[in-house]
Amino acid sequence: MNKGRMNLKQVDFKLKQCQSIAQVVSSDQIEIMEAKVDNSSTLFKLKKRRSSPLIMGSFLGLALTQQNRIKRRRRTKKTTRITRRSRDTSEIPLDLLIEILCRLPGKYLARFKCVSKQWSSLISPRYFCELLFTTTRGKQQPHLYMCLVDDDEKSALLSMSATSPDNTCFVVDQDLSIPAMGGYFLNIFHGLICFTVRKKACVYNPSTGHRLTLPMIKPDIRADRGQVMYIKRHYMGYDPVDNKHKLLCTIVMYRDRLFNLKSEHWVFVLEAGGSWKKVVPHEIYRPHAPFAVGQYCISASVVHYLAWHDMYTCAIVSFDFRSEELTTIIAPDDVRANMSIPALEMKADLIEYGGKVAIFEHSNLKIEGMVVLWVLEDAEKKEWSKRSLVLQPCQRHLVQYTEFIVKGTTRDGKVILAPFEMHYGFYILCYDLGSNGLSKVDIKGVPHRWFDKECYFDLRLMDENESLFYLET
Incomplete structure (x- = not known):
């Protein structure tokens, strides 16, 4: 011590x-x-x-x-x-590493390809994207994309995400605007967005930021005197056998009121060195013009859209991306009943209802609060079923003063109705076919320059996990 x-x-x-x-x-x-x-x-x-x-x-x-x-x-x-x-x-097993990557936040996967060569080789192939799509399907919040184009050809492509579990509000989280984007008819499939840049189609992957501009089509049909090219529509689809994404382009020429109607179709395979190939129609093929709003419905490898053969004949046109064949089914006469000129008066579009193609006709929604649902029960026999829906009286005020257009369906089967003009406020309505009820979904965060001005718009709803399906694009 x-x-x-x-x-x-x-x-x-x-x-x-x-x-x-x-x-x-x-x-x-x-x-x-x-x-x-x-x-x-x-x-x-x-x-x-x-x-x-x-x-x-x-x-x-x-x-x-x-x-x-x-x-x-x-x-x-x-x-x-x-x-x-x-x-x-x-030392982590390969299958376990893949399972871990599938459960990571999807918006980071494109960046994770830069971590190492091993991670890039795991994330890039198509089988991983398919596994990711299957694993996360239905587990993430939906995503909304809106395209706005004004009279001065200024455009904006906005990405919006849901801020609440019940999806009653979407807020702009990213501005994906691309210079010289001139089209406002969006087509979204497996997370790829298609729109037009001047006269060319453009395919954009919001997950990776990659953009592919397709070559311009030189149509075989020529405009006669007084005839111009009015419509050029693009539809995306998937060939599960060849494991390829394809793009269908419908070109239409006609005079006033669909006189002297001409149409042709071209297919583009989304791969290196791809080019446009003209579709050879059947002998019984009739020229047609797609609906102005450009809505479509996809089941398996087939895309369906509404079209007019003339001012009085409405049809469902189907294109199989596997066989590259066109088929047409004439809609029931009652769909266009009590309309002097159906092509000008009828308000309808295609939706998916119970796994089947259906026509959602809402010409009397504003006045009578009623819609009619025509379901194609059997395509081969051309059998239809009809169902009339009447909106609840307490919700009639939501549709009495505004014209609406159909913009697809939600994950739980609700029909998306968007105001024909949205420059006074941005929102959509979701129509529940089971309860005949409407729910309003607000859209916030849109730049103020788009308010109180005339502009065209288009929007598409997509699950967030779908944007990861095609990471290698």
Whole structure:
């Protein structure tokens, strides 16, 4: 105990001595700066007094050496820890690593391809995208894309995400505007967005930011006197056998009121070196013009859209991306009943209802609060079923003063109705076919320059996981 106490006292004494020596060193430095060079006696005294800090220097050198040893030891431990961690990561089974990647936030997967060659080889192939699509299907919030085009041909492509579990509000989270984007008919399939840039089609992947501009089509049909090209529509689909995405383009020429109607169709395979190929129709093929709003419905590898053969004949046109064949089914006469010129008066479009193609006709929604649902029960036998729906009286005010257009269906089967003009406020309505009820969904965060101005718009709803399906594009 006495030796321990003496050691502590000695250590305390040495510390005080070092502190006093440090004070002397600092004061001597000031005196040296103030001393004159020619005063040799003064310099001699100062040098003599500075001999004592040599003891302090030995202590400091020992301390620095010990400190460097500690730092080297820490660096060695850190390097060993990193090496062990990388070794542990490389030992993760491949199937387990794929499962982990499938459960990571999807918006980061495109960036994770830069982590390593191994991760890039796992994330890029099509089978991983299909596995990701299957694993996360129905587990994420839907995403809304809106395209706006004004009279000055200024455009904006906005991405919006739901901010509430019941999807009653969407907020703009990203501006995906692309220069010279002139089309406002959006087509979205497997996360790929198709629109037009001047006279060319453009396919855009919002997950990766990649854009593919397709070559311009040189149609075989020629405009007669007084006839112009009025319509050019694009529809995307998927060939599951060849495992390829394809694009269908319908070109239409006609005079006023669909007189002298001409149409032709072209297919583009989304792959390196792809080119447009003209579709050879059947002998019984009749020219047609797609509905102005451009809505469509996809089931398996077939895309369906409504079209007019003339001002009075409405039909469902189907195109199989596998066989690249066109088929047409004439809509029931009752669909266009009580309309003098159905092509100008009828308000309808295609939706998916219970896994079947259906016509959602809402010409009397504004006045009578009623819609009629025509379901194609059997395409081969051309059998239809009819169902009339009457809106609840307490919700009639939502549709009495505005014209609406159909913009597809939600994940739970609700029909999306968008106001024909949205420059006074941005929102959509969701029509529940089961309860005949409407729910209003607000759209917030749209730039103020789009308010109180005439503009065209188009929007599409898509699950967030669908945007990850085609990461390699």
